[in-house]
Amino acid sequence: MLRTSSPILQPIRDKVESGERLTFDDGLLLESPEVPLPELGELANFVRERKNGNAAYYNINTHLNPTNVCVYRCVFCAFRADLRDPKGYWMTDEQILARGQEAADNGCTEMHIVGGLHHMQGYDAYRRVISLLHDNYPSLHLKAWTPVEIDWFCRQTKKSIEWVLSDMIDAGLGSLPGGGAEIFHPEVRHQICEHKADAGRWFETHRTAHRLGLRSNCTMLYGHIEQPYHRIDHLCRLRELQDETGGFQTFIPLAFHPDNTGLAHIKKPSSLVDLRTMAVSRLMLDNIPHVKAYWIMLGVGTAQLALAYGADDIDGTVRHELIYHDAGAETPEILSVEQLRGIIAETGREPVERDTLYHRIQRDGERWNAGEAIVAK
Numbered sequence: 001m002l003r004t005s006s007p008i009l010q011p012i013r014d015k016v017e018s019g020e021r022l023t024f025d026d027g028l029l030l031e032s033p034e035v036p037l038p039e040l041g042e043l044a045n046f047v048r049e050r051k052n053g054n055a056a057y058y059n060i061n062t063h064l065n066p067t068n069v070c071v072y073r074c075v076f077c078a079f080r081a082d083l084r085d086p087k088g089y090w091m092t093d094e095q096i097l098a099r100g101q102e103a104a105d106n107g108c109t110e111m112h113i114v115g116g117l118h119h120m121q122g123y124d125a126y127r128r129v130i131s132l133l134h135d136n137y138p139s140l141h142l143k144a145w146t147p148v149e150i151d152w153f154c155r156q157t158k159k160s161i162e163w164v165l166s167d168m169i170d171a172g173l174g175s176l177p178g179g180g181a182e183i184f185h186p187e188v189r190h191q192i193c194e195h196k197a198d199a200g201r202w203f204e205t206h207r208t209a210h211r212l213g214l215r216s217n218c219t220m221l222y223g224h225i226e227q228p229y230h231r232i233d234h235l236c237r238l239r240e241l242q243d244e245t246g247g248f249q250t251f252i253p254l255a256f257h258p259d260n261t262g263l264a265h266i267k268k269p270s271s272l273v274d275l276r277t278m279a280v281s282r283l284m285l286d287n288i289p290h291v292k293a294y295w296i297m298l299g300v301g302t303a304q305l306a307l308a309y310g311a312d313d314i315d316g317t318v319r320h321e322l323i324y325h326d327a328g329a330e331t332p333e334i335l336s337v338e339q340l341r342g343i344i345a346e347t348g349r350e351p352v353e354r355d356t357l358y359h360r361i362q363r364d365g366e367r368w369n370a371g372e373a374i375v376a377k
């Protein structure tokens with residue numbers, strides 16, 4: 001039973017209790033400051049617990065950004081470098097393999113791989129990142145490339161999305177991360193990342209990935225120049241593809257970090273905006289099993305609170321994260337498994353280690369294996 005009392009929320013409360021889908025207008029109402037945050041949180045928590053009980057998921061993972069050199073100049077990005085920029089890099093095979101070994105030594109089940117679109121490196125160089133890691137560390141799940149990279153590979157090879165994804169799967173690709181989504185609405189997208197893959201291309205890539213049997217994640221970059229209706233439009237578009245394919249596992253709302261970006265004059269969203277966005281996302285995305293509070297981006301305290309505002313996942317131990325730290329994130333670069341479990345346990349939730357595809361992980365010393373599938377209701 002829900003205890004919320006604001007009359008303004010009554011129609012939405014009734015829908016949430018009976019499992020009825022919320023409309024675009026319901027979403028806009030939830031975005032409004034007239035809806036008290038604690039009551040919104042209670043509604044989102046109700047859905048979160050109905051889907052995932054008291055569990056809070058995490059994984060043991062690491063990041064790899066093979067290059068920061070990028071042909072695009074997205075105004076929100078602090079990570080990119082120009083071709084001749086002294087901070088620009090392309091990782092050698094030895095450096096990539098060393099990261100694979102480090103991941104194996106630390107019990108990682110997943111490597112999250114994304115990066116810039118390097119002017120001088122062709123498709124084969126990007127494919128090699130995947131095959132090199134997969135051939136040497138076959139049990140490491142490679143969650144790699146956003147539709148922005150896939151689109152770039154299509155242009156380089158003059159092949160279709162289906163061809164590129166199939167070839168990457170042959171090389172060892174395991175799933176797609178959620179990045180590159182930003183805000184789909186063209187009023188915003190044209191201002192923050194005009195040249196890169198548009199919303200249509202982003203959705204076509206995930207649709208094709210799902211058809212080929214890959215699972216993927218999805219994101220939304222909020223707290224910059226977008227308005228509430230852009231965010232609700234974004235969530236409704238994701239919900240529509242999920243109705244069609246069912247291939248999304250997790251939604252991750254990403255708070256904009258302004259430092260060292262072309263939007264440095266904008267203030268980082270407050271924790272209240274973070275929690276409202278988390279809750280609205282959980283309520284609108286009724287068909288996506290998991291919502292992630294990415295602690296690197298939210299900060300540990302807000303990520304803990306978010307576990308009561310709709311989130312059921314906190315991402316992983318993380319190692320070598322650059323995109324947020326270049327943009328001013330003050331979170332640590334890594335958390336140990338004990339710290340991560342402690343952070344979850346402190347909220348009263350049950351910490352559950354999962355792999356990328358949401359199987360429970362069983363560990364015995366340094367050995368691990370993926371057990372039963374986690375099924376959200």
Ligand code: V47
Pocket residue numbers: 076077078176177178179180181182217218219220221252254255256257258261294315323324327
């Ligand atoms: O697409 C870039 C965002 C994304 C900034 O799938 C920024 O499990 C805020 O997608 N401030 C990449 N955000 C990160 C991402 C992700 C992260 C964690 C887990 C998963 C997953 C995916 O980061 C980009 C962009 O939307 N981003 N710069 C910035 N200054």
